[in-house]
Amino acid sequence: MEKNRTGKKILLYVITSLLAVIFLFPLVWMIMSSLKGDLLIFRDMTSFRAFLPPLPNEIDGGYFQNYVMAFERVNLMRYIMNSLIYTIGIIIFGLIVNSMAGYALARFNFPFRNFWLAVIIATLIIPPESIFLPLYVLVFNLGWVNTYTGLIVPFIANAFAIFLFRQFLLDFPRELEEAAKIDGCSQLGIFFKIIVPLTKPVFATVAIVLFINHWNDFLWPLVVANDDSMRTIQIGLQYFMNQPPVQWGQVMAALTVATVPMLIIFIFLQRYYVQGLAHTGSKN
Template sequence: MKQTLTQKIILYVTLSIITVIFLFPLIWMLVSSMKNEFQIFRDMTSLKAFLPPLPSEVEGGYFHNYVEAFQRVDLMRYIVNSLIYTIGIIIFGLIVNSMAGYALARFKFPLAGFWLGVIIATLIIPPESIFLPLYVLVYDLGWVNTYTGLIVPFIANAFAIFLFRQFFLDFPRELEEAAKIDGCSQIGIFFRIIVPLSKPVFATVAIVLFINHWNDFLWPLVVASDESMRTIQIGLQYFMNDPPIRWGQVMAALTVATIPMLIIFTFLQRYYVQGLAHTGSKN
């Protein structure tokens, strides 16, 4: 018993140390957002880089850089644009990709394996290589500088379709057959039986889509040229290129941009792990 307890202690201590090491960049960013330029560069080569400044060293309070960052540029507008862009892709993407994955997992139709191969093959195509024709299409449709132009081209996602298909292959068919006996339609089976019992894969896809598109830079830069349509990543770039560069304010803006990712992963991480554990076992 003592040996088992010792092993657990060693394991937890080791994992805690590894976690802290991976958190070092986030800690440094958060702490630096409370300092001025002189303090940031002064402490960079010592452990003080990971310690907040003393109250006597802070002018205007620990959050003065955040206040000045929001006053300097319209960060709130950029955040709202990113949330609309990302959440729109997630909502419509979950519906479209889950239905496509379910069809590939359950229905038998001509060349089903071929179409699955085509979908997976699109993963090797660099997104940048299709941006020009995609932009021309969006421009012809009149979607430039609109949320529609930002969202619609990325609703369908090959990786999400594959994850849904792999998860649905393991889904018990008995539940669907019982629902059919009770007179439930195929659409009803999907939305009333499949979806409520598939939270892990939905959470997994939601996290993947959120992280991918929250960090998008090139496509929003091309399509959202108007200042009112800038996403947070574009806004940060303009923020950092607008002299004078105040690194404390930059760190504050980066911290604000990181918070949504931390929140969504914190609340969905349990389902995320379950979703990854249930995919990839069947052909």
């Protein structure tokens, strides 16, 4: 019996490792291609050398020449800063607003609580593109076009994030809150001094989800931020790829730069991310 369990675990680890390697192939190919010229990229396309760096004698100008040229051709640093301000702004304000909403739905008994929860969940099925026109009209009338406010404010509240916070907090022990109330702590004090520090996994989970979603946003920044100084990285990449002549090594370098922030966020928060996903479905 023990041998069967060990065999199944080994098989599971082998399968998951193979899947991980397969999923990493496009990322490795992109990074290796960013170090090569166009001729080398197309030459290695049909061989395993596509996943290997070029030899020193195969490149001119050093391994990072494509990165230097990409930053010189377009204002990639500005696009990256715009995306960071956009996504980090949504994350900071979103964590505050959505965590408070989730806490209220999990703890407070107010009229039509379940109805409002159902309404919030129902908004998940509405395609975001279907509300972009009225949302743009509102942002335009407020004078928020080509501003960080117009990019950030419409997406601070997030139904999925509220649901995750609510599910996680349903499993949070009430005894700690009751003890804090006895000690004279206010409701806001309980939230910020007890709830927030002890619910890091769900905060990390929501932060990762929001970062990935909005770092990859294309349509809304394209509509609201049409000035070059306000372009986000995804819009900048599209502009770069449409700018002749197309140098695929430089394109791969720009794509690699755009991918690095997501990898950094996930690597540093992955432990909390797994814990958050494991707990959010524990209660209904």
